[in-house]
Amino acid sequence: MSKALLKGLALTLKTFFRPPVTLEYPDEKRPVPDRFRGRPALVARADGAPRCVACGLCEKICPSLCITVVAETGPEGTRSLARYRLDLNRCSFCGLCVEACPVEAIVMSGEYELASGSREPLVLDEGRLLAAPDRPGEERP
Amino acid sequence: MITLKVNGIEVSVPRGSTILQAAEKAGVFVPTLCHDRRITPYGACRLCVVEERRKPGSLIPSCFTPARDRMEILTETPAVLEAVRTQLQLILVNHPLECPICDKAGECTLQDLVIRYNVTEAPFGTEAFARYLDRRSPLIERDMTRCVLCGRCVRICGELQGREELEFQHRGHKMVVGTDGGRALDCDFCGLCVSTCPVGALNDKLFKDGTRVWKLRREPSVCTHCGLACEADFHLEEGQLRRVTPAAPTGNGKGLLCARGQFGWRAFRSPSRIGAPRIRRDGVLHEAGWNEAIAHAAKALDAVRRSHGAASVALLTADHLTTEEAAAWGAFWRDTFGGGPVGSIQADGYRQILETLAGVRGARVAGGTPRDLDEADALVVLGGGSAELHPVLKPLVNGWLRRGGRELAVVSSWPDALTRRATLPLTVTPGLVEDFCGELLAALGSERAGAPADLARYGIDSCALARLVGLLVESRGVVVLVAPEPWGDNRQKARLAAYLQDRVRAVVPLGGQVNSAGAVLGSGLVSDGGAGNGIALTEAIEAGRIRALYLLGEDPLEGLPDPQRVRRALERLDCIVCQSPFWTAVTDLAHAVLPSALLHEKRGSILSLLGESRSLRPVLPPFGQSRSDGEILPGLAAALATGPRVPSAPSMPEPAAPRPAATPAADEAAMPxxxxxxxxxxxxxxxxxxxxxxxxxxxxxxxxxxxxxxxxxxxxxxxxxxxxxxxxxxxxxxxxxxxxxxxxxxxxxxxxxxxxxxxxxxxxxxxxxxxxxxxx
CATH class of the missing domain: 2.40.40.20 (Barwin-like endoglucanases)
Known part of the structure; x- marks a missing residue:
């Protein structure tokens, strides 16, 4: 019995001098892997406008029907984005929208801190979807 | 009939059918891009190639090759598949891959074929030439970069619409479809070119960039802008109308619409729709509940009925009621306001002619059928403006003329659309069409079959007249179309039509509103007491014979000449009840305004001018508090049934035959x-x-x-x-x-x-x- 106790204490002692494996979340955060599927984010063009052409393919493919795309005729006379709405309450983070997008205008960001006190803040519009910090893929050409 | 095999399936088709038609009958898919069954085959896209078993290696374009007896057609041989795939790749060389921003995506024939034949890349690796893009034209946008030069728009515009607005320009790889001199479109805007374009080169601007085709629900319905009641498909997204297209040209459907049908749908939700009932209190219109408004209207009508007799209340209908509603309203009017005049303003000419026809024949249907128009040997059009009243007549008649050996005679005082296509145009001196019809009737009736007395007066060539008389006397395959003059007198035309109706194949009066035929022939809501004719109505009001008006969607202020006089007359009335979907000029004078539903918001049946009966079901949700005319009636009938029945006033002297309103004398020199x-x-x-x-x-x-x-x-x-x-x-x-x-x-x-x-x-x-x- 005492042998087992000593074994345990030895392990504790050994671990005591190792650097810790845990992080002091939320003060510290672990970097997410490249292929991590955080909440979807829209990609901006150089001028800050969304790259999205409002084709509606993400809306069509979305299995949980959480995307709504509203198009309008833009200043150049072509189709452009009027409103983009993504309802995170329903989103299953499957990434099909990213696969469907013909112009790589939507990516899965690394953002995973999505807890909220009510449902409304989880319904994101194009402004919120564009402004996501540390998005992998944002700088992609 | 000949019998052939398509992929081993035996089919019999009439001699002269194409291989494509035989394949369709056998249920075999043959890819096409330049084929539209409304127009003649052309063979531009070469996607419809097939092989005959006994002649391997020779590829036949099936859309315009006639089928022969005992042919054995194969559509899926390696040679055919290879040819189709190569052809698609060649088409893609000059077609930009911008499906994400193209409104055609999802219903694009080229897109469907490329997916079906698994063409995954463009092996020739060239960029599509940028060609011109026209965004100046109203309603239609032309993006020639997307055009595949199938020629469908060019052919449908020339062959069916007869406009030849679009044509091929330049040669070789610079070829585009365009207007002369590259100007903006200035045509009939029938939209047939948009409806036939297999890719996204011709776009409906009202639909453009609004939604995506896969979000739409297609509801077959009917266009209600004129009496032809063409079949149309309504495309809705979550209850909202997004576009209207011609119904697919299958079976009896012609697949035709005009500018009104295709681009006039925003009228259904125009800002002038009435949302709630209103009543006039202290000279101002106030919003009111339905019960209150109906009671208010009934009280005012009852007061007029008690003081001046039931016959002093007139009913004017725009003929936008279903046949069932018209029957109910007719019965209600006879019971409650027996002897009260009934008429229509917008459909007055049509009703005048049809009622003369029906009067001669009794209750039998006088109108023709679409088959009459198809199979006629000759068409005689009495009066100008037939294709302006009913624009779809133009492609119908052009399609009919295309089969050759047909005679189209048009009697008109001005060069209308059909006169320009006529094989026998008779241009009568302006203002004398009525007199000419009268003289023609006299000549035909007296079997003299000769020329009316004074040809020079009508400005008609005696040769042309002899041909017209010959047509009317001899041929039984003649169909006569009678177009009334707006605000004109049509009695002579009506009498001529009535004389002809047993002698020719069919007589079809034109100019009716969407359910004028149903109201008159189907439900007996016939004109009575000369209320429709504007001058008679105005005079009756001025003379005090009419003291109240019940308007079912009509507006005398907007529809009758001399609006000042009409306004003065209307202001004399004791009561005006407007039951209409829209605010118009007369609603400002109304004592009660009852918002009624449009035909697309109700259920029922209608009868087109050509005798086709169509059934309607609600396609659009009701607007505001509006109710259908049929729903409004019971409340009104109940409110008016309570009072003691006042026997209708002794029959009024029949108003004299409509005579032209006095026109101030003009100095001939000053008014050339x-x-x-x-x-x-x-x-x-x-x-x-x-x-x-x-x-x-x-x-x-x-x-x-x-x-x-x-x-x-x-x-x-x-x-x-x-x-x-x-x-x-x-x-x-x-x-x-x-x-x-x-x-x-x-x-x-x-x-x-x-x-x-x-x-x-x-x-x-x-x-x-x-x-x-x-x-x-």
Whole structure:
């Protein structure tokens, strides 16, 4: 019995001098892997406008029907984005929208801190979807 | 009949059918891009190639190769598949891959074929040439970069619509489809080119960038802008109408629509729709509940009925009721306001002619059927403006003429659309069409079959007249179309039509509203007491014979000439009840306004002018608190049934035959022109006038004159001029037309515009006029 106790204490002692494996979340955060599927984010063009052409393919493919795309005729006379709405309450983070997008205008960001006190803040519009910090893929050409 | 095998499936088709038709009958898919069953086969895209088993290696274009007896057609051999795939790749060389921003994506024939034949890359690796993009034209956008040069728009515009607005330009890889000189479109805007384009080169601007086709639900319905009641598909997204297209050309369907049908749908939700009932209290219209409004209207009508007799209340209907509703309203009117005049303003000419026809034959249906129009050997059109009243007649008649050996005789005083296609145009001196019909009737009736007495007066060639008389006397395959004159007198035409109806294959009166035929023939809501004819109505009100008006969607202020006089007359009335979907000029004078539903918001059946019965079901949700005319009736009937029945007033003296309103005498020298008001291609009815897009096409009041007069006056294109007639003066946009007679002016788009209506007089037909340049 005492042998087992000593074994345990030895392990504790050994671990005591190792650097810790845990992080002091939320003060510290672990970097997410490249292929991590955080909440979807829209990609901006150089001028800050969304790259999205409002084709509606993400809306069509979305299995949980959480995307709504509203198009309008833009200043150049072509189709452009009027409103983009993504309802995170329903989103299953499957990434099909990213696969469907013909112009790589939507990516899965690394953002995973999505807890909220009510449902409304989880319904994101194009402004919120564009402004996501540390998005992998944002700088992609 | 011949019998052949397609992929081993045996089919029998009539001799002369194409291989493609045989394949369709066998249920075998053959890819096509340039084929449209509404127009003649062309063979531009070469996707429909097939192989015959006994001639391997030789590829036959199936869309225009006639099938032969005992052929064995194979559509899926390696050679055929290879050819189709190569052909698709060649088409893609000049087609940009911008499906994500193209509105056609999802219903694009090219996209479907590329997916079906698994063409995953463009092996020739060239960039599509940028070609011109026209966004100036109203309603239609042309993006020639996307065009695959199948020629469907060019052919449908020339063959069916007869406009030849679009044509091929340039040669080789520079070839595009365009207008002469690259100007913006200035045509009938029938939208057939948009409906036939297999790719996204021709776009409906009202639909563009709004939604995606896979989000739409297609509801088969009916166009309600005119009496032809063409079949149309309504495309809705979550209950909201997004576009209207012609129904697919299958079976009996012709797949045709006009500008009104295809681009006039924004009228259904126009800002002038009435949302809630209103009643007039202390001279102001207040919103009210339905019960209160109906009680208010019933009380006012009852007061008139008690004091002046039931016959002093007149009913005017725009014929936008279903046949069932019209029957209920007819019965209610006879019971409650027995002897009260019934009429229509917008469908007055049609009702006048049809009721003469039905009167001769009793209750039998007088109208023709679509088959009559298809199988006729000759068409005789009495009166001008038939294809302006019902624009779809134009492609129908052009399709009919295309089969060759047919005679189209048009009696008109102005060069309307059908006169230009006629094999036998008879241009009568302006204002004398009625007299001419009367003389023709006298000549035919007396078996003299000779020329009317004074040919020179009518300006008709005796040879042409002899041919017309020959047609009417000899052939039993003749179909007669009778087009009434707006605000004119149509009695002679009606009498001639009644005489002819047992002697020719069919007589079809034109000019009716969407369910005029159903109201008259199906439910007996017939005109009575001469209320429809504007001058008779105005005189009856002025004489105190009519003390109250019940308007079912009608508006005398917007629909009758001389609006000042009509307004003075209406202000004398004790009560006006407007039951209408839209705010119009007369609703400001109403004592009660009851918002009624449009035909697309209710259930029922209607009968088209050509005798096709169509059933309607609600496609659009009800607007505001509006109710259908059928739902409004029970409350009103109950409120009016309580009072003691007042026996209807002793029969009034029948109003004298409508005579032309007194037109101030004109100095012939000062008024060198003759002005005739003609129907508008974009619709004169109240519904068509609510559409902002059709209004844009109308461009206000327009006066059309011959090129010679135009030059002589030194006018610029689209210059605004002042038109003066003895009745009044108004500003209008001047337009020239090469086919016009010298000295004749046509007034377009007068309906609904007080300035336009003040220029003309009821029953006058043709009025002296002058053109004055503004600022001189």
């Amino acid at each position: 022109f003759r002005l005739e008001a003609v129907p508008s291609l974009f619709g004169d009815g109240i519904l068509s006038r609510q559409s902002p897009d059709l209004e844009e096409l109308r461009r206000g009041l327009r006066v059309v004159m011959s090129g010679e007069d135009f030059e002589r006056l030194g006018l610029a294109e689209r210059e605004t001029v002042e038109v003066r007639t003895p009745a009044g003066s108004a500003r209008a946009e001047a337009e020239r037309d090469a086919g016009m007679l010298k000295g004749l002016l046509l007034l377009r788009h007068a309906a609904g515009r007080p300035a336009g209506l003040s220029l003309i007089r009821q029953g006058a037909g043709c009025i002296p006029a002058d053109i004055v340049r503004i600022g001189t």
